[in-house]
Amino acid sequence: MIATATNLAFALLGIAMMLAFWRLLRGPDVVDRVVAIDKLYVNACAMLPAYGIRMDTLLHFEAALIIAMLGFLTTAAFAKFLLRGDIIE
Amino acid sequence: MSVAGEIVVSALVVLGGVFCLLGSIGLARLPDVFMRLHGPGKATTLGVGCVALASVVHFSVRLNSPSLGGLLIILFVAITTPVSAHLVAKAALHRRLPQWRRDRDES
Numbered sequence: 773m774i775a776t777a778t779n780l781a782f783a784l785l786g787i788a789m790m791l792a793f794w795r796l797l798r799g800p801d802v803v804d805r806v807v808a809i810d811k812l813y814v815n816a817c818a819m820l821p822a823y824g825i826r827m828d829t830l831l832h833f834e835a836a837l838i839i840a841m842l843g844f845l846t847t848a849a850f851a852k853f854l855l856r857g858d859i860i861e
Numbered sequence: 862m863s864v865a866g867e868i869v870v871s872a873l874v875v876l877g878g879v880f881c882l883l884g885s886i887g888l889a890r891l892p893d894v895f896m897r898l899h900g901p902g903k904a905t906t907l908g909v910g911c912v913a914l915a916s917v918v919h920f921s922v923r924l925n926s927p928s929l930g931g932l933l934i935i936l937f938v939a940i941t942t943p944v945s946a947h948l949v950a951k952a953a954l955h956r957r958l959p960q961w962r963r964d965r966d967e968s
Contacts, residue, residue, distance in 0.1 A: 773867050773868070773871050774867055774870055774871055774874075774919075776871070777870070777871030777872075777874045777875050778874055780874075780875055780878065781874045781875055781877065781878035781912070782878075783878075784875075784878030784879060784881065784882045785878050785881055785882070787882055787885070788878075788881045788882045788884070788885035788886075789885070791882075791885040791886060791888060791889040792885050792888055792889070792901075794889055795888050795889050795897070801894065801953075801956070801958055802956075803894050803949060803952055803953045803956065803958060804894055804897060806949055806952075807888065807894070807897055807898055807901070807949060808888065810901070810945055810949070811884065811885060811888050811901045811905060814881075814901075814905045814908075814909060814938065814942070815881055815885070815905070817909055817934065817938065818877055818878075818881055818905075818908050818909040818912045818913075819912075821912050821913050821915070821916040821931060821934065822874055822877070822878075822912050822915075822916075824916055825870065825874065825915060825916050825919050828923070830920060830928065830930065833916075833930040833931065833933075833934070836913075836934055837930075837933060837934060837937065840934060840937050840938055840941065841937070844937075844941040844944075844945055847945040847948065847949065848944070848945060848948055850949075850952075851945070851948035851949045851951065851952045852948065854952035854955065854956065855948075855951060855952050855955050
């Protein structure tokens with residue numbers, strides 16, 4: 773049952789990532805693209821624990837944490853750059 | 862693994878996927894930047910929370926000892942998502958992006 777559920781979750785998360793990627797390609801402004809990147813990394817961060825459940829290993833927690841941290845830094849740096857024209861003043 | 866545990870884990874995983882998909886549909890379909898920020902901002906936190914909670918339950922039941930790494934992911938995402946949404950909204954306000962109004966056509 774867990775295999776079926778994780779397969780379904782992979783499909784749902786994959787569709788979610790495709791929609792976010794479509795917004796990344798299309799987005800009328802830079803800010804839309806930043807939001808789309810934010811959404812993409814959070815979806816990856818949700819996909820890794822599901823993969824860990826499926827493969828029955830605890831190896832992927834750290835990867836998910838690192839993706840979450842780097843993604844947050846990316847979004848914060850982009851927003852700061854759009855706001856101030858510079859990241860570290 | 863017990864049947865009850867399997868049911869809980871499966872339900873949480875699928876629920877997390879559904880929440881993430883809802884957030885992405887909001888991101889793809891809503892008409893302006895602020896709504897597009899609003900859509901995934903909350904749904905995604907719930908989605909990641911559900912999947913990470915599912916992994917906490919799965920490994921705690923399976924290894925017969927608490928494995929709380931997933932709670933760290935939940936905590937981190939719950940802290941950082943509002944902060945990044947706030948920063949991006951400030952950037953969007955700063956750039957004076959157009960806001961959607963009901964009486965105007967979709968831009």
